Amino acid sequence: MPKAKAAFFDFACCEGCQIEMTNFGDAAFLELLNHIEIVEFREAISEKTTEPIDVAFIEGSFTREADRARLEDIRRRAKIVIAYGQCATTAGINALKNHQKDYKECVYGKDAGMPHLDSAQALPISAAIKVDYNAYGCPVNKYEVLQIVSHLLHGKEPVIPNHPVCVECKRRETVCRYHEGDHCLGQVARAGCGAPCPAAGIPCEACRGFVDHPNEAALKKVLKEKAGFSERRADGKTLMWTANQRGTSTPKHDAKTPALTAPQGGKQ
Amino acid sequence: MTTEAKVRVHHLTRVEGHGNIEVDVKNGKVTKCQWQVPEAPRFFEAMVRGRHYTEVARVTSRICGICSIGHTLASLKATEASLGIKVTEQTDLLRRLLKHAENFDSHVLHVYFLAAPDLVGAPSVLPLVKTHGDVVTCALRLKRLGHEWGSLIGGRTTHPTTAVPGGFSSLPTAKELQALKDRLLSAVPDLEATVKTVAALAPKIPAFSRPTEYIALHDKVEYGLYDGVISSCMPDGTKSTWPVSDYRKVTNEYVVPQSTAKYTKNKLDCYAAGALARFNNNFEQLHPEARKVAQALGMKPVCGNPYLNTAAQAVEVVHSVHESLRLIGELLKKGLRDEAPVKPARFGRGAAGVEVPRGILFHEYEYDKDGMCLMGNCIIPTNQNHGNIQKDFEKLVPELVKAGKGEKEMELALEMLVRAYDPCISCSTHYLDVKFTR
Numbered sequence: 001m002p003k004a005k006a007a008f009f010d011f012a013c014c015e016g017c018q019i020e021m022t023n024f025g026d027a028a029f030l031e032l033l034n035h036i037e038i039v040e041f042r043e044a045i046s047e048k049t050t051e052p053i054d055v056a057f058i059e060g061s062f063t064r065e066a067d068r069a070r071l072e073d074i075r076r077r078a079k080i081v082i083a084y085g086q087c088a089t090t091a092g093i094n095a096l097k098n099h100q101k102d103y104k105e106c107v108y109g110k111d112a113g114m115p116h117l118d119s120a121q122a123l124p125i126s127a128a129i130k131v132d133y134n135a136y137g138c139p140v141n142k143y144e145v146l147q148i149v150s151h152l153l154h155g156k157e158p159v160i161p162n163h164p165v166c167v168e169c170k171r172r173e174t175v176c177r178y179h180e181g182d183h184c185l186g187q188v189a190r191a192g193c194g195a196p197c198p199a200a201g202i203p204c205e206a207c208r209g210f211v212d213h214p215n216e217a218a219l220k221k222v223l224k225e226k227a228g229f230s231e232r233r234a235d236g237k238t239l240m241w242t243a244n245q246r247g248t249s250t251p252k253h254d255a256k257t258p259a260l261t262a263p264q265g266g267k268q
Numbered sequence: 269m270t271t272e273a274k275v276r277v278h279h280l281t282r283v284e285g286h287g288n289i290e291v292d293v294k295n296g297k298v299t300k301c302q303w304q305v306p307e308a309p310r311f312f313e314a315m316v317r318g319r320h321y322t323e324v325a326r327v328t329s330r331i332c333g334i335c336s337i338g339h340t341l342a343s344l345k346a347t348e349a350s351l352g353i354k355v356t357e358q359t360d361l362l363r364r365l366l367k368h369a370e371n372f373d374s375h376v377l378h379v380y381f382l383a384a385p386d387l388v389g390a391p392s393v394l395p396l397v398k399t400h401g402d403v404v405t406c407a408l409r410l411k412r413l414g415h416e417w418g419s420l421i422g423g424r425t426t427h428p429t430t431a432v433p434g435g436f437s438s439l440p441t442a443k444e445l446q447a448l449k450d451r452l453l454s455a456v457p458d459l460e461a462t463v464k465t466v467a468a469l470a471p472k473i474p475a476f477s478r479p480t481e482y483i484a485l486h487d488k489v490e491y492g493l494y495d496g497v498i499s500s501c502m503p504d505g506t507k508s509t510w511p512v513s514d515y516r517k518v519t520n521e522y523v524v525p526q527s528t529a530k531y532t533k534n535k536l537d538c539y540a541a542g543a544l545a546r547f548n549n550n551f552e553q554l555h556p557e558a559r560k561v562a563q564a565l566g567m568k569p570v571c572g573n574p575y576l577n578t579a580a581q582a583v584e585v586v587h588s589v590h591e592s593l594r595l596i597g598e599l600l601k602k603g604l605r606d607e608a609p610v611k612p613a614r615f616g617r618g619a620a621g622v623e624v625p626r627g628i629l630f631h632e633y634e635y636d637k638d639g640m641c642l643m644g645n646c647i648i649p650t651n652q653n654h655g656n657i658q659k660d661f662e663k664l665v666p667e668l669v670k671a672g673k674g675e676k677e678m679e680l681a682l683e684m685l686v687r688a689y690d691p692c693i694s695c696s697t698h699y700l701d702v703k704f705t706r
Contacts, residue, residue, distance in 0.1 A: 012310055015284055016333020016426040022377060025412035026405045038394060044381060045392030046281040093330045096315040139333065139426040200423050200430045201437035205326060236318055
């Protein structure tokens with residue numbers, strides 16, 4: 001059987017998820033290369049391809065219309081598209097700016113009007129193209145990626161967790177953060193990470209986003225009543241990795257917002 | 269003499285983030301020579317506003333996946349400076365150990381996976397699995413060691429979890445620290461192999477040099493990584509220092525049209541940060557084993573060849589292992605104590621500096637009386653290098669033209685130069701292209 005051709009692509013992100021792919025160690029990494037052929041991975045290799053690919057891994061958010069054509073090209077060439085990491089699946093931390101109006105002025109001051117500094121709403125990859133599987137997390141759980149790949153290679157349907165982090169804390173017998181006088185978002189946060197944060201004495205920040213249909217109102221109530229949060233902090237808390245999952249409306253790029261004009265560096 | 273050349277490198281590979289290079293040579297004259305940074309900007313300084321002080325480092329860690337430990341530490345230190353928190357000696361030692369893990373991890377990645385393929389004429393590390401199997405497995409082993417080392421102290425290496433304002437939310441056990449010490453000791457043969465590999469490739473590193481100002485942290489107690497004052501080393505070796513709180517006077521950020529990342533300058537038109545800047549500023553404080561490596565690689569301060577930044581990283585890899593053995597020894601001797609994170613004493617404004625693998629990093633914040641962030645400012649090492657890369661290009665391209673280099677050779681020389689800086693463009697914002705128009 002020929003090896004599956006895999007390619008890795010990145011958009012607006014910190015590239016931490018692809019770094020996780022280098023952390024398997026020699027045995028697991030070299031074994032993986034026995035099953036897949038990496039044909040493109042800009043940060044790691046200079047090889048590039050315009051050929052069809054079996055699996056495209058996409059990291060990062062869709063933040064400017066100028067990136068749409070590149071995403072559509074990847075979709076056309078790839079049998080399977082996997083959005084990996086939170087920036088790609090929900091726009092993650094990048095979406096924190098979506099509820100602000102003055103983010104450009106805040107960072108670039110009087111230069112904010114320069115056309116190359118423009119940036120629209122931070123959106124998930126699925127806002128531009130069809131995504132077949134989501135591997136959540138900030139950073140992604142590298143073993144979950146390995147599991148998805150393994151399932152696909154064996155012709156099985158990967159299981160993407162949709163239960164809250166609380167389940168994983170119970171399973172590993174971690175004392176609840178609320179019992180320690182702290183707060184936590186584990187009640188509505190999507191599991192699959194193994195709940196390492198509460199076990200290390202810190203609250204779950206929902207870095208994998210919310211489960212489907214979270215009870216946001218109850219979360220806010222618990223944050224206020226059990227953790228003593230102010231209204232303002234309880235509101236802000238749920239935004240960290242979930243800004244695009246609030247309410248029912250799906251954010252879209254505003255047609256009036258000009259796309260970044262010189263992303264390819266060709267114009268002065 | 270090259271008369272006509274056009275180089276266009278779109279999305280330079282084997283660097284973190286996206287950047288472009290554009291060079292045009294017409295009738296033997298360089299008509300264009302530009303380093304461009306069109307990475308999608310992400311607006312972190314806006315995003316930290318309204319975050320609670322316990323969340324700010326979680327947000328700013330996400331500026332960069334490779335230097336997330338450094339961003340976390342710079343953020344925590346700046347928050348602590350704003351909140352009047354003084355951490356314990358144990359926290360200080362553990363954070364230094366965590367910082368070494370990141371430098372080691374990132375340098376191994378850069379030296380082996382990003383820089384070395386150019387020197388053996390390969391497009392990437394993948395074909396080397398067949399031709400240089402031993403070297404690749406050694407690299408993967410060291411990379412995994414860096415990952416486990418950082419994970420033990422920080423919870424994980426990409427966006428650490430346990431480092432919090434005022435201390436740590438959980439600690440490694442003495443047994444785990446002892447096991448790490450044993451692993452570091454058993455890595456010594458791999459380190460020796462690394463030095464041998466770098467020394468064998470060193471003759472292929474281009475001979476190029478440009479008088480440069482080098483800026484790095486200088487720490488009284490060790491080769492500056494986790495803490496210290498800002499130090500500048502001029503081409504003639506003259507040094508001067510500033511407190512970190514004066515970082516804006518040293519960095520002088522400005523916006524240019526070819527970049528979404530801001531540029532910086534101090535005494536000259538631009539300056540360099542990174543392993544070579546640390547090497548030039550703090551050579552005497554390197555561990556003796558690391559100084560031996562520098563000698564074996566023929567390096568001494570002040571070194572003005574930017575391509576040797578990669579060699580300086582190899583020197584630091586060895587330094588970090590030996591320094592960490594000392595730090596673990598000290599922690600084990602004192603005995604680990606459960607300590608609750610230190611609480612804020614006030615709410616105000618504060619700045620901090622940390623050396624991340626790519627150079628000096630500054631964070632600054634201001635908090636209101638409820639501990640909510642009012643403003644943030646982050647100055648990233650790659651931003652501080654963009655101007656310097658541009659000036660290196662402006663000296664290097666005419667030299668390549670004079671030497672009659674063809675487009676391919678020119679392109680490789682420029683790509684290698686950028687890679688030597690190990691740029692982290694998502695940090696500075698994110699991108700790179702070499703372009704030559706005819």
